[in-house]
C-alpha cells in the first residue's frame with residue numbers, strides 16, 4: 001500500500017506523527033520532493049492570485065505526486081479543523097481536502113479529520129485505519145506509538161534543536177540526539193511565523209542560514225519551554241483568540257514581553273502575502289513590541305520575493321541591533337567604571 | 344448614552360430600531376463614503392480584509408459625531424471576523440479616542456442567548472421595563488429586517504422591468520425611509536402590503552424577457568452598495584433580473600437555526616465542502632448549484648480581496664462545479680482600490696456572454712422564450728420572490 005504525502009503545509013508540523021503512524025500500520029510513504037522552482041511554478045499556475053503562497057506551494061507538491069506516482073493508492077491530505085476545544089485552524093487548512101480532491105487525476109484521498117470539537121483524535125485514527133484495511137486495535141496501537149514518538153520529538157525540539165534538523169533525523173529514522181555543536185551567535189533572534197514558512201528553505205530563501213551567516217543565533221517557538229504555552233493569551237476581555245497557531249505565537253510573545261524580555265535581541269516575523277490570520281496578529285505583535293522596545297521586523301514573502309532585497313533588509317536590521325548592543329555594553333562598562341571610581 | 348454601529352447597507356434601519364427600542368439614542372455613521380474608507384485604510388493593518396477597513400472608518404466617523412457606545416457584531420471563528428471588534432477597539436484607542444466603550448454582539452450562536460448581554464448592558468436598569476423593552480426591540484428588529492429583505496428581493500426583480508430608469512431605486516429609497524419611520528406594530532404588520540403595492544404600482548414593461556442571474560458572496564460586501572460598487576443596481580439597469588438571498592434577516596434566522604433555505608444550501612454543498620469554514624463559503628457553493636438547477640443564466644460571486652473562505656469557494660466553483668453545472672460565473676473581489684472603470688466593462692461583457700448563450704440554447708432546443716423561462720424548479724426562491732415573479736410574468 002502506497003500513500004503519497006505532500007511535503008508542505010502541515011508536513012512541517014505533524015510529519016513525525018504521521019510517519020510513525022504509517023510505519024506502524026505498515027504503509028509505505030511517498031513524499032514529494034523538497035520544494036523547488038518548478039514545483040512552485042506549477043502550484044502558482046494552478047492556484048489563482050489571491051491564495052496565500054503556502055497553499056499554492058501545496059498544490060505544487062500534490063500535483064507532483066499525482067504526476068510522478070500514478071501508482072499511489074492514496075493521497076494523504078488531512079483535514080485539521082481543531083486540535084483544542086476552543087480553537088480552529090485557518091479556513092484554508094480546514095477546506096484543504098476539498099480543494100485538492102478536485103485536481104485532475106487526483107487519486108483517492110486518505111481522510112483524516114482532526115476535529116476535537118466533534119470527536120477525539122483516536123476516532124479519526126480508527127477511521128483512517130479502516131480505509132487502509134486495518135483493525136481497530138491495530139490502529140489504536142499505532143496511534144499510541146505515534147503519539148509517544150511525537151511527544152518525544154516535541155521534547156527534543158524544546159532542547160533547542162532546529163526543526164529542520166529534527167525532521168531530517170525523523171526522515172532517516174535516526175534517534176533523537178542533541179548535536180554537540182549548537183549554533184551560537186553574538187545576538188539572538190526569535191523567528192516567528194508558520195512552520196511552513198520558517199522551515200521550507202526554498203520558500204523563505206534559506207532565511208535562517210542568512211541570519212546564521214550574520215552571526216545571529218535563531219530560535220523558534222518550537223524551542224521554547226512548555227510552560228509558556230499553558231495559559232491562554234488574553235488580548236482583551238472580548239477576544240478569545242481561536243486560531244491555534246497564532247495562539248502559540250502570541251503565547252511566545254507574551255513570554256518575551258514579560259519574563260523573557262532580556263533573552264532575545266530582536267524578533268522577525270515571516271508572513272505570507274494574503275495570509276488571513278497573520279494580517280491581524282502581526283498588527284497586535286507590532287504594537288506590543290513597540291511598547292516594550294524590542295526591535296521587530298516583519299517580512300512578507302510571496303512567489304516574487306528576491307534574494308537580494310531580503311538580504312539587504314536582514315543586514316540592516318542585524319547591523320542596527322548589533323550597534324545598539326555595543327553601545328549598551330559600552331555604556332554599562334562606563335557605568336561600572338564610574339561606580340568603581342565613586343567607591 | 345449615544346450608541347452607534349458600522350454600516351452594512353440598509354441594515355442600519357433594523358439595527359437602529361433594535362437600539363432605539365431600548366430607550367437609547369442612536370447616531371448613525373455617514374453612509375459609507377470615500378473619506379471613511381480612506382481613514383479605515385490608513386489605520387488598519389495593511390493586509391486585513393476589506394470589511395475591517397470599511398467598518399473601522401464607520402466607527403471613527405460615529406465617534407466624531409459624538410457616539411460613546413459602539414456596537415459591533417462578532418463571531419468566533421474560524422475566520423478573521425472574530426478579531427474585528429477587539430483589534431478595532433485597540434486601534435481607535437490609539438487614534439486618541441479614549442472615552443467610548445465597544446460592546447460586542449456575540450452572534451456565534453443566537454440560541455445561546457449571549458446576545459442578551461448587549462441588551463442588559465445598554466438597557467434601563469429596572470428589570471421589568473428592561474424585559475418589555477427588550478421584547479419589543481427584538482420583535483421590531485426582526486420585522487424590519489424581514490421587510491428590508493423583501494424590499495431587496497422585489498428590487499432585484501422589478502428593476503429589470505422598469506420603463507424609466509431609476510424608478511426602482513426611487514421606490515426603494517422611499518420605502519426604506521417609510522420603514523424607518525414606521526414604529527408601531529400595526530404599521531409593521533401592514534408593511535408587507537405596502538411594499539407589494541408600491542412595487543406593483545410601478546410603470547413596468549411586462550413584455551420583457553430579462554436574463555436571470557443569482558448573486559451571492561461575503562455578507563458585508565453583498566449588503567453594502569458603496570463597497571460593491573452598487574453591483575445589483577448596475578446589473579439591473581442592464582436589464583438583468585437578480586436574486587440575492589443573502590440579507591441581514593436571512594443571517595439572523597440562520598443563527599437561530601431556523602433557516603431552512605440555508606439548510607437546503609448546506610445540503611447541496613455537502614459533497615463539495617462539508618462544513619462551515621467561515622464567511623459564506625458553504626452557502627455560496629449551495630447557491631451556485633441551486634441557481635444552476637433553477638435554470639438561471641448566470642451567477643455572480645463577490646467577496647473582499649483575499650477573503651479566506653470565499654477564495655476557497657471560488658476555487659471549488661471554478662475547478663469543479665462549473666464543469667458539472669455549466670453555469671457561467673463572474674467573480675468580483677473588492678478592496679479599497681476597486682474602481683468602477685474596468686468593473687463596468689467586465690459586467691457588460693458578462694451580460695453579453697449570457698445573452699449569446701441564452702439565444703443559442705433557445706435555438707438549439709427549439710423552444711419558445713416563454714417555455715425557457717419556466718424551467719425554474721419549484722424550490723427556488725422564497726415566497727416573496729415567487730409572488731413578485733408571478734406578478735411581473737402575468738400580463
Ligand code: SF4
Nearest residue numbers: 052090092272275276
Ligand atoms: S494560515 Fe495563512 S498562510 Fe497558512 S494557509 Fe492560512 S492563510 Fe495561508
Ligand code: SF4
Nearest residue numbers: 392422424622650651
Ligand atoms: S469571511 Fe472574509 S471578509 Fe469576513 S472575516 Fe473572513 S476573510 Fe474577512
